[in-house]
Amino acid sequence: METLHFLLGGFAVALSPANLMVAATGAFIGTIVGMLPGLGPINGVAILMPLAFALKLPPETALILLAAVYMGCEYGGRISSILLNVPGDAGAIMTALDGHPMAKKGLAGVALSISAWSSFVGSLIATIGIVLFAPLLARWALAFGPAEYFALMCFAFACITGLMGDAPVKAALAAMIGLSLSTVGLDSNSGVYRFTGGNVHLSDGIQFIVVVIGVFSVSEILLMLEQHHSSSGLIQVSGRKLFNLKELALTWPGTLRSAVVGFVVGVLPGAGATIASAMTYSMEKRMAGPDGHFGDGDIRGVTAPEAANNASAAGSFVPMLTLGVPGSGTTAVMVGALSLYNITPGPALFTQNPALVWGLIASLFIANVMLLVINIPMVGVFTKVLRLPNWTLVPGILAVSAVGVYSVHATTFDLMLMSGLGVAGYLLRKQGMPMAPLILGFVLGDLMEQNLRRALSITNGELGILVESPISIGLWIGAAAMVIVPPLMRLRAHRKVAAAAA
Amino acid sequence: MSDRILGAACLLAGAGMAWAAHDYAAPISYEPVGPRAFPLLLAALMALAGGWLIARPGPQGFGLGREHYRSIGLAMAAVFAYAALFETLGFPLATAVMALPIGMAFGGSWKQSLAAGVAMGLALYLMFDKLLDVVLPTGLLSFVLGGR
Numbered sequence: 159m160e161t162l163h164f165l166l167g168g169f170a171v172a173l174s175p176a177n178l179m180v181a182a183t184g185a186f187i188g189t190i191v192g193m194l195p196g197l198g199p200i201n202g203v204a205i206l207m208p209l210a211f212a213l214k215l216p217p218e219t220a221l222i223l224l225a226a227v228y229m230g231c232e233y234g235g236r237i238s239s240i241l242l243n244v245p246g247d248a249g250a251i252m253t254a255l256d257g258h259p260m261a262k263k264g265l266a267g268v269a270l271s272i273s274a275w276s277s278f279v280g281s282l283i284a285t286i287g288i289v290l291f292a293p294l295l296a297r298w299a300l301a302f303g304p305a306e307y308f309a310l311m312c313f314a315f316a317c318i319t320g321l322m323g324d325a326p327v328k329a330a331l332a333a334m335i336g337l338s339l340s341t342v343g344l345d346s347n348s349g350v351y352r353f354t355g356g357n358v359h360l361s362d363g364i365q366f367i368v369v370v371i372g373v374f375s376v377s378e379i380l381l382m383l384e385q386h387h388s389s390s391g392l393i394q395v396s397g398r399k400l401f402n403l404k405e406l407a408l409t410w411p412g413t414l415r416s417a418v419v420g421f422v423v424g425v426l427p428g429a430g431a432t433i434a435s436a437m438t439y440s441m442e443k444r445m446a447g448p449d450g451h452f453g454d455g456d457i458r459g460v461t462a463p464e465a466a467n468n469a470s471a472a473g474s475f476v477p478m479l480t481l482g483v484p485g486s487g488t489t490a491v492m493v494g495a496l497s498l499y500n501i502t503p504g505p506a507l508f509t510q511n512p513a514l515v516w517g518l519i520a521s522l523f524i525a526n527v528m529l530l531v532i533n534i535p536m537v538g539v540f541t542k543v544l545r546l547p548n549w550t551l552v553p554g555i556l557a558v559s560a561v562g563v564y565s566v567h568a569t570t571f572d573l574m575l576m577s578g579l580g581v582a583g584y585l586l587r588k589q590g591m592p593m594a595p596l597i598l599g600f601v602l603g604d605l606m607e608q609n610l611r612r613a614l615s616i617t618n619g620e621l622g623i624l625v626e627s628p629i630s631i632g633l634w635i636g637a638a639a640m641v642i643v644p645p646l647m648r649l650r651a652h653r654k655v656a657a658a659a660a
Numbered sequence: 661m662s663d664r665i666l667g668a669a670c671l672l673a674g675a676g677m678a679w680a681a682h683d684y685a686a687p688i689s690y691e692p693v694g695p696r697a698f699p700l701l702l703a704a705l706m707a708l709a710g711g712w713l714i715a716r717p718g719p720q721g722f723g724l725g726r727e728h729y730r731s732i733g734l735a736m737a738a739v740f741a742y743a744a745l746f747e748t749l750g751f752p753l754a755t756a757v758m759a760l761p762i763g764m765a766f767g768g769s770w771k772q773s774l775a776a777g778v779a780m781g782l783a784l785y786l787m788f789d790k791l792l793d794v795v796l797p798t799g800l801l802s803f804v805l806g807g808r
Contacts, residue, residue, distance in 0.1 A: 213793070213794065328713075335706070347686070348685075348689070349686070350686060352684060353699075383732055383765060384732075548766040549773055550768075553773075554780055557758070557759075557781070564746065564796065570744065573746050574743045577742075581736055614691075
């Protein structure tokens, strides 16, 4: 009941004209960013975050904008998957497998509309999931002390490195780099300047915006140089624009299943939209059995991953809002955005700043409806953007990124640092290093150090406190499992393949 | 560049961090853990991971396409030049100058890239500075546009 009361309060915040307009703008921009190959939710949120701050939007409005962009990206990725066979963002890779064959058969309109619908269902179910579970988790997390928080952050890093696929050492290294970058500047406890080299510009630390823009915008531009996409293969949308009832009935159970799975995967730190969509695609493929023609334009192969990637995007708000520990790169950027406003997300936020939390949750519902409305009839507008040549698009991205960085401190130093971090990020990414752990490290660095020091202050330096409470012991065990189990599973899979080949 | 070079770089970075952090000490200490412990811990872990990469490098090398060397070098130089000239030339001019090499690296002709850059520089300046109140430098054009 209490939840319902808060949710209504949230709707009052989200339905204010300014926030409605911001949500609509975010949804529109997000769809475009998600659709453009090479730019995903993390780039979109990174580029828009400094602008939200520079425009002096209040924190809840800024967060609504970023959340709408995030959801919009998960919608937009499917458009280029279906029409170009090039996923617009990582979560839409699976959508291309059946979406593009459908488009080739002349069913582009059907594929686009049913995937918009399943995106909507996925987001809706996941948002309901947030309403149901987030307050419970937040209440439980209020009991966390500094030692538990330190263990929780180690667990988040373990998840993001363990689940990040083939190079766990590189993911761990990325986290270390991010954590190290966060130690630059004045240490507030002791008054010591760390790693500044005497430079005044570094004395209050490296600006979060500079790191995010450098690593996700500048380096992305350099990466895009090697992966030129032309819009020549773009399939024209013709024929039937809307799915029919038979198609709806066929895909309905799979959409619901995938939404639930996507939400659960999204709540776990580290596992995001990419894993969720891949999991549900293979799940639906197995369940369909011999009467499915997956890979050849099966409509269920379009709806399942789309429902899952949207649900997981919404689900990833849960750890961010309730624990203050983001589980994905995109939510890490949002935590950084809140820190610009001196707001630290965490369980206390639910009681201290209900307008922010519930306003965000309510606006997820609203942005979702808006996205459905703009994505079904307005698909033609978006495909026009796909024809925009890269020689206008890329300089535009760089210019807007520079404006964002410049708007914070108005120094050339920050712009140069952005360029340097961009080039460094590019080289590291070329080397196969994921950037999400880096940004997570940078966002959590200060919090992690503070909690470690606070915990050890309680016992006057005795390390035992870190493994004292059952909660921290559980988290440490979970972290160890996350680091040990996935490599073992991969090893087993390798052996199986080798055995089958022999 | 291979994993070994990355590993060696991390080893060096870890050593450098440890060297820089070794004499960080609070003048008056209120707590058992000072400003030195966390950076030293990170330096150790970074060196450890670097050592791991040297000992067990992954199979794939550096996938930088040689045919892209020139355009990537050009784009990197353009990014740095843009940052350096942002305030001196001012946003509209610097953007036009930046859009020429970047646009050409992405397959535009020099006319197209320059035209796009000029249009974008002016349009974004008007939108951000005049409409949205995000102050941008005008640099050389300050005699026309005002500001600095």
